[in-house]
Amino acid sequence: MTKDVIALTQRMPDPWTVLAGLLSGGSDKLVGTEGEGAVVQLRDEDGRPLVSVEAPLLVQVAGEAERLLGATAPPVPFWWTEARATTGVEEAERLAGTFAARLVSLAGGSAWPPEAARSLAVVKSEGVSVVPAPAAAQPAVDVLTDKVVVVIQDRPVVAMTAWLSDAFRAAAGAELGLQIVSPAGSTLSPAVRDSLSGWPSRWIVQDEREGYYDGRTGAVLRWQDGMFATVEAADATPDDPRTPVAASYKEAADTGDRQLAISFRTVHPADDRLVLGGALESVWRELTGEPPAGWGTAEPANVPWSVRQLTDVAYDRAPEPTWFVVVGSPDRPGLATVRISRTKAGVEEDVRLAFGYGPDEEPPLDSLPRAAEALTTRHHLQSMLVQLRKARRDLAVPPRFEGPGVPLAFVLGAEEVRVMPGDRARRTPLSEPPVQLGPRTRPALYYPLPGNPSDLAGWRDFERLMRHLKGE
Known part of the structure; x- marks a missing residue:
């Protein structure tokens, strides 16, 4: 399971700024690279990633931070730097937040989510390690089975980020489905919806009442046989294999849009x-x-x-x-x-x-x-x-x-x-x-x-x- 933290800065984070952020876990943290240097990682003593940081992206298009994050960014052009923390380890999310906070303090701007980047203090993480190896060697992949690649996205809008694009390519290359899991308050970018074609790829929404359901069809889902799949209604028969629809999915109102x-x-x-x-x-x-x-x-x-x-x-x-x-x-x-x-x-x-x-x-x-x-x-x-x-x-x-x-x-x-x-x-x-x-x-x-x-x-x-x- 992973957590994203994003720094939106007025100036490009220079190497010294990035280094100051990477050392937020203390100088004993191991630093490595992936993707021909496009991704920098803070790793545990066994070389497994705690935090993966993508190369800063210069955004010259107004409104993108507001559309995708609901955040107010510096005036364009500004720099968008994503850090993805392995949240199976409590300290990893704090490391990512401290990294973003230090970038913002040195390069100006803001961080998303704001509460994740409030501390500049070194995170005490001696002895912290990550038990599982990174799935498919992709920082964006949270669970990998013989049927699907699962990505967990806790963002206002699940967008076709470079992270997620890598996960799509990894799934396609392995001939696997891609299943995206998000909380109930998230929406999906049309760019992701248009790419999620073909079973068993799905958008899975967490729900207090049903557990999980398909965000596009409303079908109630359960984790079974290595992937999220539909469940049958209590009164279903072999000739009528009905699937229950989540109540949350049916709670729609016509706004006139x-x-x-x-x-x-x-x-x-x-x-x-x-x-x-x-x-x-x-x-x-x-x-x-x-x-x-x-x-x-x-x-x-x-x-x-x-x-x-x-x-x-x-x-x-x-x-x-x-x-x-x-x-x-x-x-x-x-x-x-x-x-x-x-x-x-x-x-x-x-x-x-x-x-x-x-x-x-x-x-x-x-x-x-x-x-x-x-x-x-x-x-x-x-x-x-x-x-x-x-x-x-x-x-x-x-x-x-x-x-x-x-x-x-x-x-x-x-x-x-x-x-x-x-x-x-x-x-x-x-x-x-x-x-x-x-x-x-x-x-x-x-x-x-x-x-x-x-x-x-x-x-x-x-x-x-x-x-x-x-x-x-």
């Missing part, structure tokens, strides 16, 4: 002059009037928006796929995840984007056709789905029931329309005909759908459309 969710894929011809990220920027500008605020390869998003820099990172990592998170300004909540991969068809961008709106704000639905046309005419759109859902304005995913989105529109790219036989793409079973986008000689098609958040009938129309387009 809504989210506009857009998922699309573009396929570009492979070219040395190709610039990536332009499709996302076009949609963002059309729907908000401004470009994204920042991006990164983990959360917090730390780099100001730049399609050129994003493209350079993707090229450097090719032919391996690249994953990015993109965020908006604090006054217009927006978050996207982008996966760039090289395939036989070319260079693909898979984008999942959402904007949040309060009860007194209207989503820019009239701008959707223009956004779709920009994608089809300039960015090689393959397909696009737009949904409206009742969900939080801040985009955080709560461990409560949120109704599914309803489809507002589907867009078929120009090349997909061209190769479809006959008039199948234009003549559909829907009551409303598609809207032509782009040049008449090579159009894309925009299919409006009845998007009423209180009525899921739109999914029936969407399914009919998909069956028709596939020729079923």
Whole structure:
């Protein structure tokens, strides 16, 4: 089990500052490195980590500390330094807190959580040792079995941090599921939700009444056979294997908040002059009037928006796929995840984007056709789905029931329309005909759908459309 402490400082912690923090456990503590020097560790006498400290990250995007920690950070740019303590050892959490406190005292700023970093005194820890070896040699992994990797995250928002990203890679490399455990008050970043796909990966929420439940489905869970798994209802039968749903999960209220969710894929011809990220920027500008605020390869998003820099990172990592998170300004909540991969068809961008709106704000639905046309005419759109859902304005995913989105529109790219036989793409079973986008000689098609958040009938129309387009 582990505990995170984060220092948000005005100045970069220089080597002397970091050393002063690392010696918070006394000069007898062993210091080592992992991840090619990216992680510094305080270790016990047997070389097992007590505290793991990641290299300081320069954050140049406003609002990220507030979004992920609920904390007030120094003005951008500021430095974000994470220390992860092994909380199976009482002194380890105090070591991490003292480390953060010393960083803040020397480099200015604040620490999260505030109560963890109040003492500068040396922590008396002679003879302290860690019994288990670090799971999978990953500082973020708390439990490792032959079925799953378990990570415990006691944070306001479980985000796709560099720590957690490492755990995802470790789990995928070992062909294991990833299970994230958090307290009842935590929420999930959309970036993590979108990556938790496929059983037995889960978000597990601690609950006073039920013990544990799945934060996305509400299913009551128990630790059994080396992982968290569903339990059967008392009246379940082999023919009706029902699973009880946690009462906490069902305690949801309609606040009037809504989210506009857009998922699309573009396929570009492979070219040395190709610039990536332009499709996302076009949609963002059309729907908000401004470009994204920042991006990164983990959360917090730390780099100001730049399609050129994003493209350079993707090229450097090719032919391996690249994953990015993109965020908006604090006054217009927006978050996207982008996966760039090289395939036989070319260079693909898979984008999942959402904007949040309060009860007194209207989503820019009239701008959707223009956004779709920009994608089809300039960015090689393959397909696009737009949904409206009742969900939080801040985009955080709560461990409560949120109704599914309803489809507002589907867009078929120009090349997909061209190769479809006959008039199948234009003549559909829907009551409303598609809207032509782009040049008449090579159009894309925009299919409006009845998007009423209180009525899921739109999914029936969407399914009919998909069956028709596939020729079923």
